[in-house]
Each structure stands twice: as C-alpha cells, then as structure tokens.
Amino acid sequence: MLQKQPRQWWQLGVSRVTVAAFFISVTLLYCLSTLQVTFTPPDLPVPHSCALLPDRQTSQSATANGSQQDSNICVPKVDIMFMKTHKTASSTFLNILFRFGEKHKLKFAFPSSRNDFLYPSPFQHTYVGGLKSGMCFNIMCNHMRFNAPEVAKVLPRDTLYITILRDPAKLFESSFHYFGHIVPLTWRIPGEDKVAEFLRDPSLYFNPDGFNSFYLKNLLFFDFGQDNTLNPDDPRVEESIRLIAERFNLVMLLEHFEESLILLKDMLCWEMNDLLFFKLNSRQENSVSKLTPELRAKALQWNGIDWKLYKQFNLTFWEKVEAYGRERMAKDVTELRRRNAEMVKICIEGGHTVAAVNIHEQAMQPWQPFGERSIRYIFRADWMLWGEG
Numbered sequence: 196m197l198q199k200q201p202r203q204w205w206q207l208g209v210s211r212v213t214v215a216a217f218f219i220s221v222t223l224l225y226c227l228s229t230l231q232v233t234f235t236p237p238d239l240p241v242p243h244s245c246a247l248l249p250d251r252q253t254s255q256s257a258t259a260n261g262s263q264q265d266s267n268i269c270v271p272k273v274d275i276m277f278m279k280t281h282k283t284a285s286s287t288f289l290n291i292l293f294r295f296g297e298k299h300k301l302k303f304a305f306p307s308s309r310n311d312f313l314y315p316s317p318f319q320h321t322y323v324g325g326l327k328s329g330m331c332f333n334i335m336c337n338h339m340r341f342n343a344p345e346v347a348k349v350l351p352r353d354t355l356y357i358t359i360l361r362d363p364a365k366l367f368e369s370s371f372h373y374f375g376h377i378v379p380l381t382w383r384i385p386g387e388d389k390v391a392e393f394l395r396d397p398s399l400y401f402n403p404d405g406f407n408s409f410y411l412k413n414l415l416f417f418d419f420g421q422d423n424t425l426n427p428d429d430p431r432v433e434e435s436i437r438l439i440a441e442r443f444n445l446v447m448l449l450e451h452f453e454e455s456l457i458l459l460k461d462m463l464c465w466e467m468n469d470l471l472f473f474k475l476n477s478r479q480e481n482s483v484s485k486l487t488p489e490l491r492a493k494a495l496q497w498n499g500i501d502w503k504l505y506k507q508f509n510l511t512f513w514e515k516v517e518a519y520g521r522e523r524m525a526k527d528v529t530e531l532r533r534r535n536a537e538m539v540k541i542c543i544e545g546g547h548t549v550a551a552v553n554i555h556e557q558a559m560q561p562w563q564p565f566g567e568r569s570i571r572y573i574f575r576a577d578w579m580l581w582g583e584g
C-alpha cells in the first residue's frame with residue numbers, strides 16, 4: 196500500500212518544495228504505519244531503542260554464522276538527537292540523517308505544526324507531532340531552542356547528542372544578512388555596508404529585548420537554550436558551556452565538515468557510504484567571509500560567548516581527531532572525498548538525476564526503501580536541502 200504512494204506522487208514531476216513536503220509526509224506516513232509495533236509497556240515511557248530491528252544485525256550474522264552474534268560486530272547507533280543550529284549548513288547534515296533513517300527504518304520526531312519546534316520558544320515535548328505516552332522516536336533534528344529535560348522525554352535513553360558549530364564571525368555575518376531584516380532595529384542602520392555600521396557601535400542598533408534580536412548576538416548560545424545577552428565573563432557562561440559539553444557526545448565544526456563526519460561515523464558505527472553528501476559551490480561562496488580583519492575582531496568581540504563556545508569545542512574537536520589518529524583521519528577524509536566526487540560524477544553530471552538501474556557500482560547505490568524509483572527523489576532532496584542551510 197505504502198509502496199504505491201511515492202510513485203503516484205513522483206510521477207507528477209513536481210517542484211522541489213513539493214518533493215520536500217512529500218518526503219516529510221512519506222516519513223510521517225511511515226511512522227504512523229509502524230505505530231503499533233513500537234508501543235511498549237507504560238512503565239518504560241522511553242525505551243532503549245525503537246528501531247524496527249533492521250536487517251543489519253540479522254544479515255551480518257546470518258551470512259557469518261547462523262544466529263550467533265559476534266560481540267565484535269559494530270552495530271550502528273540509531274538513536275540520535277541532532278541539535279540543528281542556524282546558518283551552519285546543518286540542512287546538509289539533515290539530509291545525511293534522513294537517508295540513514297530511511298535505510299534503517301527509523302522514526303523521526305517531527306514538529307506538529309511548522310517546520311521547526313516553535314523556535315525560538317524553548318523546546319517542549321508537546322511540540323512533537325503525534326506524541327503519545329509510551330511512544331518513542333529514533334531521531335529528532337528540526338530547528339529548536341534546546342531544552343535538555345524536555346528533549347529527553349522524546350528520545351530513548353541511549354540517544355547520542357550531536358550538533359554543529361561554525362566560526363562565530365562568519366555565522367554572525369551570515370545571520371545578519373539572512374535575518375537582519377526581521378530584526379526591526381536594523382531598519383534604521385544607514386549606509387551600504389550595514390554589517391560594518393552595526394559593528395562600529397552595536398549599542399545604537401541592538402536592543403537585547405527587541406523582537407528577534409537573538410539573531411544578531413551569540414545565536415549559537417541562544418540556540419542551546421542559554422541567555423545570549425550575558426557578559427562573556429559571567430560564570431554562568433562557563434557553567435553552560437560545561438553542561439553543553441557534558442550533554443553532547445559530538446560537536447562538529449562546519450569548517451571541518453568531512454573530519455566531523457568521520458568522527459561521527461566512528462562514534463555511531465556507521466559506514467562510509469552513509470556519509471556521502473553533495474558538495475555544491477553555493478556553500479563555498481557562503482563560507483567566504485567579506486569581513487576585514489578589523490570587522491572580524493569586532494564581530495568576535497560582539498559575539499563573545501559564541502567565540503568562547505567555539506574555541507572550547509574546537510579544542511575538544513582536535514583532541515578527538517588526535518585520538519582517532521591524524522593519519523587515519525587524513526586517509527578517511529581523502530576516501531570520503533573520493534566517493535563524494537564519484538557520486539557527483541555518476542549522479543548529477545549533466546544536471547539531471549539518474550535511475551538506480553543506471554548506477555552500476557554497488558557501493559554507490561543508495562538505499563531504496565520504497566522501491567527502485569525513489570532514487571531520483573533522494574537525489575533531488577539532496578539538491579534541495581543543501582541551499583537552505
């Protein structure tokens with residue numbers, strides 16, 4: 196029954212937006228159709244895991260030695276909280292998560308009404324669509340203002356928490372261009388170079404209580420549910436960063452996206468092909484900063500908390516890379532880039548999508564949960580999600 200749905204929809208040849216809407220509705224439909232299997236006794240409101248025991252375990256052990264589970268077999272982790280930060284190309288990462296979710300038949304906790312969990316209000320578990328007591332999800336990844344105790348109510352106890360940070364000066368610049376016009380106080384900034392004028396004296400154009408003002412100051416810290424207007428030297432900042440470090444198992448860095456993905460693969464026991472993503476030029480352009488060194492310094496000072504946050508997690512990031520092995524990391528990044536390049540060559544050269552049957556290399560075949568035709572839609576989703584971040 197579910198098999199037919201995507202084909203009918205797909206054959207309409209609809210726009211990207213519709214494809215996105217379709218994708219989400221199919222996933223929701225899927226979640227709904229599997230509801231009865233995942234209900235658990237009421238004394239365990241959030242079970243260990245709600246995955247539908249994907250064939251990964253059985254197929255591996257079946258081909259090896261009957262039903263005997265080798266304790267050394269690395270079983271992919273499927274319970275994931277991705278804290279989607281703003282202006283960090285996190286939509287690209289979302290696409291990786293969606294693909295993984297389809298492959299392992301995982302259940303996503305989606306917002307009930309909008310595209311996000313009523314950002315900027317702090318997350319409440321009631322914002323999740325169709326949440327019922329005793330129900331469980333594997334992955335939550337839409338925009339939210341993080342609120343740890345409420346998030347914990349929605350996801351299994353073994354959930355791994357992941358997020359991504361970006362250089363705060365570039366993030367500020369990007370956020371200013373993208374959200375500036377919805378922060379009313381910026382409307383009266385004179386001149387051509389509004390970022391420069393704002394940074395010259397932010398106090399003229401910034402009101403901490405103003406509508407949407409969080410977009411223009413320590414946006415990362417705000418996304419984590421913290422007070423973005425604190426003085427960076429306030430002890431509460433240090434304490435919050437400590438709590439974030441405790442809560443999040445992996446903090447990725449946009450500037451080292453591929454290394455981040457390799458660390459993720461290692462932690463979650465994923466396969467290299469789970470990490471493939473389309474690297475389009477738009478991101479390259481976006482990440483080129485137009486800030487002069489002076490403006491960059493001002494931007495970092497203005498976003499002092501985010502700068503502290505970034506430096507702290509930059510430190511732990513490279514410690515993790517060190518622990519993983521620098522050479523091993525370099526080798527894996529090269530391999531990831533090779534596979535990405537190969538996929539781009541196979542799939543999107545010539546600007547059109549290809550059917551799965553035309554992809555001959557087994558390793559390049561994406562997962563086909565709804566039958567072989569869905570490959571087109573997977574690729575289209577990749578295209579679409581990239582530009583949005």
Ligand SMILES: *[C@@H]1O[C@H](CO)[C@@H](O)[C@H](O)[C@H]1NC(C)=O
Pocket residue numbers: 258259260
């Ligand atoms: C399965 O187990 C047998 C005996 O324990 C062993 O000889 C054989 O190599 C195993 N096969 C695989 C594929 O691990």
Ligand SMILES: *[C@@H]1O[C@H](CO)[C@@H](O)[C@H](O)[C@H]1NC(C)=O
Pocket residue numbers: 505506509510513
């Ligand atoms: C991040 O860490 C690396 C390695 O320790 C260091 O070279 C770099 O300067 C750091 N960057 C920031 C912004 O702290």
